[in-house]
Amino acid sequence: MDEKKIEEELKKIWDETPISHTDDVKEASWDDFHFKAFPPKKQKQKFGVWRYVAAAAVLIFVLIGTGIYFNRGPVVQNIELASNVIENTTSKIKTVFLPDSSKVELSPNSKIRYANNFETNRKIEIEGEGYFKVKKDKNHPFQVFCDETTTTVLGTSFTVKSNEQSEVSVSLYEGSVQMSIENQDKKWILVPGETFTYGKNNTALVSEFNRFTDFDNAKLIDVSAYIKENYGYKMTLPQEYCNQKITVRINKKEDLKIIVQLISEMYNLNFEINEELKEVTFQ
Numbered sequence: 001m002d003e004k005k006i007e008e009e010l011k012k013i014w015d016e017t018p019i020s021h022t023d024d025v026k027e028a029s030w031d032d033f034h035f036k037a038f039p040p041k042k043q044k045q046k047f048g049v050w051r052y053v054a055a056a057a058v059l060i061f062v063l064i065g066t067g068i069y070f071n072r073g074p075v076v077q078n079i080e081l082a083s084n085v086i087e088n089t090t091s092k093i094k095t096v097f098l099p100d101s102s103k104v105e106l107s108p109n110s111k112i113r114y115a116n117n118f119e120t121n122r123k124i125e126i127e128g129e130g131y132f133k134v135k136k137d138k139n140h141p142f143q144v145f146c147d148e149t150t151t152t153v154l155g156t157s158f159t160v161k162s163n164e165q166s167e168v169s170v171s172l173y174e175g176s177v178q179m180s181i182e183n184q185d186k187k188w189i190l191v192p193g194e195t196f197t198y199g200k201n202n203t204a205l206v207s208e209f210n211r212f213t214d215f216d217n218a219k220l221i222d223v224s225a226y227i228k229e230n231y232g233y234k235m236t237l238p239q240e241y242c243n244q245k246i247t248v249r250i251n252k253k254e255d256l257k258i259i260v261q262l263i264s265e266m267y268n269l270n271f272e273i274n275e276e277l278k279e280v281t282f283q
Contacts, residue, residue, distance in 0.1 A: 084118070087111040088128075092232065098124075102142065105131040107161075129161040131253055134175075146170075148182040149198055157253055158190075167199025173211050173253045179204075213250045220244045223263065227280070231256045233273075235280045241267060256280075 088094040088106040096104040099118045106112060110128025115121065122142040134142045136155025144151040146160050149168045156175025162168045170179060172190040179188040179196045181204065188204065190196055193211050198204045215223060221242045224235040233256060244267065250259060257273065260280055264271050269282040 083116050084114050085111065086113075100135050100137065100140075100142075102135045103133045126160055127162065129159065131157070131159045133157040133253075133255075147199075149196075150180045150182075152178045152180070159253070165199060167197065169195055169197045171195040171209060171211075173251060211252055213252055215246055215248050215250070217245050217247055220246050220263070220267075223248070223259075226250075227256065227259065233278045233280050235282070237282050238269075241269070241282070 086094075086096055086106065088108055088110050091108050093108070094106045096106055096112065098104065098114065100122060102122075104112060107129040110126065110130055112124055112126050112130060114124040118124070120140055122137070122140050123145065124143070125145045127146075132142075132144065132153075134153050134155050134157070142153045142155075144153075144160050146162050146168050147166055149170070151158070151160060151170050153175065156177060157173045158175075158177055159171045159173075160168070161170075170177065170190070172192050172194055174192055176192075177190050179190060179198075180186075181198060186204075188196055188206055190206065193208055195207050195209050196204065197207065213226065215226075219242070220237060223246060224237060224242075227233055227235050230252075246263075246266070248262070248266075260271050260273065263269070264282070267282075271283075272281045273279075274281070
């Protein structure tokens with residue numbers, strides 16, 4: 001392996017720093033290391049490959065000291081996320097807006113952790129269940145760690161759920177995600193309508209699920225009942241519209257406001273959403 005190739009490989013390893021390190025710190029430390037390991041070539045080097053072996057040994061020693069662990073599969077970080085811990089101790093879904101404007105609907109008895117530099121290093125751990133709607137950022141992939149699994153996305157919506165038997169399931173509603181498992185090289189790419197399940201006997205399974213709710217010539221009041229059950233909002237309609245018929249397909253994780261706007265446009269109605277009372281009023 002030539003010097004340029006070795007330098008590139010060491011740079012890749014160096015970039016896998018713990019979540020608590022900023023990009024500036026990372027770059028400064030690399031510049032210092034690079035100058036010492038790869039000095040300007042004033043004359044032909046006599047040390048050969050052993051200089052690079054020694055440099056790699058120093059690099060690995062430094063990284064182990066910071067808490068990074070290496071394996072043959074994907075790099076898994078010993079992430080220190082205690083700086084921001086959000087737990088849902090209520091009996092209702094808790095909506096959390098992350099520093100990058102991504103949204104998490106955190107289920108009861110669930111918890112998430114992330115570090116202060118989340119906007120540039122979007123890594124988050126979850127215990128329990130959460131529905132993620134991720135803001136797109138091609139320069140900063142969004143990663144969700146749950147037990148041994150890692151979900152990597154750029155911008156999409158999905159649920160992550162773990163149970164007491166350490167079984168993890170990821171269901172994709174929009175976009176695409178890449179799934180990986182600690183100490184395994186294989187990766188799985190999900191498309192909308194697929195669920196990735198990992199846990200029992202350390203096996204991974206991809207299966208399909210129905211991500212839509214269909215209303216076929218149903219009464220508008222039936223949609224009202226659906227919104228109440230799934231979003232917790234009471235929907236009030238003018239009496240003459242309650243038995244109006246509607247045919248529509250709704251993404252099960254669609255934003256409430258989009259559903260309300262759709263009904264408003266279909267029936268030429270105005271609406272108001274009261275967040276405090278959790279009511280949607282059409283008129």
